[in-house]
Amino acid sequence: MSKEEGGAYVRRASGLIREISGWDALMYNMASMGVLFVLIYTTWGLALYPGANLPLTALIAIPLGLPLALTYALFSIAMPRSGGDYVWISRVLHPALGFMINFSLVFVLLVAIGIEPSWALQYGIAPLLQSLSIVYGDPGLASLANTVSSPEFVTVVGLVYFILIGLALTRRPRTIMKIKWVLFTITILGALAYLVGLLSAGTQTFISNFNSMSGMKYDEVIKAAVKEGYPSTFLWAATMLGIVYTFLNLIGYVFSSYIGGEVKEAQKSQLISMTGALIIFALLMFVVYQVTFSVMGGEFVGGISYLAETGSKAYTLPFPEPFPHTLLVYATSNPVILALANIGVAITPLLAGFAYIFLITRNIFAWAFDRVVPTSLSKVDEKYGSPYVTTILVIILAMIFQALWLYTTVFQFVLYITTIIFIGYVVTGITAIIFPYKRKDIYEASPKIVRSKIGGIPVISILGLLTTIISAFVVYATLTPTLGGIMDPNALFLNMLVYPVALIIFAIAYVYRKKTGIPLEYSFKEVPPV
Numbered sequence: 001m002s003k004e005e006g007g008a009y010v011r012r013a014s015g016l017i018r019e020i021s022g023w024d025a026l027m028y029n030m031a032s033m034g035v036l037f038v039l040i041y042t043t044w045g046l047a048l049y050p051g052a053n054l055p056l057t058a059l060i061a062i063p064l065g066l067p068l069a070l071t072y073a074l075f076s077i078a079m080p081r082s083g084g085d086y087v088w089i090s091r092v093l094h095p096a097l098g099f100m101i102n103f104s105l106v107f108v109l110l111v112a113i114g115i116e117p118s119w120a121l122q123y124g125i126a127p128l129l130q131s132l133s134i135v136y137g138d139p140g141l142a143s144l145a146n147t148v149s150s151p152e153f154v155t156v157v158g159l160v161y162f163i164l165i166g167l168a169l170t171r172r173p174r175t176i177m178k179i180k181w182v183l184f185t186i187t188i189l190g191a192l193a194y195l196v197g198l199l200s201a202g203t204q205t206f207i208s209n210f211n212s213m214s215g216m217k218y219d220e221v222i223k224a225a226v227k228e229g230y231p232s233t234f235l236w237a238a239t240m241l242g243i244v245y246t247f248l249n250l251i252g253y254v255f256s257s258y259i260g261g262e263v264k265e266a267q268k269s270q271l272i273s274m275t276g277a278l279i280i281f282a283l284l285m286f287v288v289y290q291v292t293f294s295v296m297g298g299e300f301v302g303g304i305s306y307l308a309e310t311g312s313k314a315y316t317l318p319f320p321e322p323f324p325h326t327l328l329v330y331a332t333s334n335p336v337i338l339a340l341a342n343i344g345v346a347i348t349p350l351l352a353g354f355a356y357i358f359l360i361t362r363n364i365f366a367w368a369f370d371r372v373v374p375t376s377l378s379k380v381d382e383k384y385g386s387p388y389v390t391t392i393l394v395i396i397l398a399m400i401f402q403a404l405w406l407y408t409t410v411f412q413f414v415l416y417i418t419t420i421i422f423i424g425y426v427v428t429g430i431t432a433i434i435f436p437y438k439r440k441d442i443y444e445a446s447p448k449i450v451r452s453k454i455g456g457i458p459v460i461s462i463l464g465l466l467t468t469i470i471s472a473f474v475v476y477a478t479l480t481p482t483l484g485g486i487m488d489p490n491a492l493f494l495n496m497l498v499y500p501v502a503l504i505i506f507a508i509a510y511v512y513r514k515k516t517g518i519p520l521e522y523s524f525k526e527v528p529p530v
Helices: 022-034 037-048 054-078 086-093 095-136 137-147 151-168 174-211 217-227 236-250 268-308 323-330 337-368 388-407 417-438 440-444 459-478 487-495 498-516 520-524
Strands: none
Touching: 022 174, 022 268, 022 337, 037 054, 037 268, 037 323, 037 337, 054 086, 054 236, 054 268, 054 417, 054 459, 086 095, 086 337, 086 417, 095 151, 095 323, 095 337, 095 388, 095 417, 095 498, 095 520, 137 151, 151 174, 151 337, 151 388, 174 217, 174 268, 174 323, 174 337, 174 487, 217 268, 236 268, 236 417, 236 459, 268 323, 323 337, 337 388, 337 440, 417 440, 417 459, 487 498, 498 520
């Protein structure tokens, strides 16, 4: 298309369809966080931050997370376009910086997507088979659990999963959301089944069953953990640093900002979906944490997690890791409850991966629409409003990343996902601080809620300052030594390479576009068309 036809952009209209409601956006954000990831992070969080009071971290996360939710919501209202922080940072701070931050998010989400099928089978289906093996005394089910966890089996399931997602993403947004609602409902049923299973059993039943069925003794688990270094009480410092894992689980409550070009009534939908997702999800985490600690015992859950993750000989359960949903078999032998809880865990990463792929396609679409990457990636199917070329690319990348996870050791160096994401939040916070002053044209044209002030100071600037401070704290916490000590600095260096790689890509695009007659900087003088 010529410059006259599309100007600085590929065309005068995005081609995306606004069919995503506020309820859809709320569900999408919660799905992105992964409803039952909380059960996995319970074990990892307690092992890495011994003595952390996880229920308390969930409550603390609400006030700490609200400034970010409100900042992203206001930006999504001011500039309701796909691409989220890419659009805002590139228009307010600098295009290269906007691309760099958004590119880093795409990278870490691709890493997560490559892992999701493996998590579904290894942390959901395999534990279910192992649990049923214990209930029915059938070693064949335990053997089958090993089979479904194998790289070969995961590869086949993963490839089918990615192809199905690709087909789903060629449909209209409302169809995509209907599919997500079905999967989301299954994860909620899984959470309810887990809670019902524990509460119906109670502490004494759990202890009795654990002692008689597990081959370990409840009291001895606690004694062994304390002897090997696990604290015998909750620690405030561990709790504050343990918020890292709570925020890791919460990553996603602002993700509807990245699909903003398809969200209806952004002023209402984005504000409610982001703040609502944070509050509802954090409260759900609190309930799961609290019930787990109340029935199983916080010291026991922390102790057995510590023994397993440190490779202690005192840990002898048949499960590789003592996630709370794997321990559910010692609370109830009801196969329906066990199946619902574990299938809910299995669906959680698959649904999250679906949400991530949807997000990534929209981010790349935004880059292409600004001509930062090949414009062919912005092609949209006229009937379904789907960026089909980008979808094909992302599905192929997802398959590659899955292979890297299963058959190489590359991902053992990708240890700083939370760090990278919250560095992005720091930059977005800074963007919010100066937005009303540097881009007065966009700010003054924004809806009234975006232009609100307190004592003459723009609310979005105040929220930006809080977002910057809180996000910087989370970054600091991710770099603080945990159970395993200081992480390999080489790994940190490799993770940070995502930033210069992004800048190199942007520089190439800048030089290329300048030679073709449409300088790249023209794209960032205004907000992309609807």
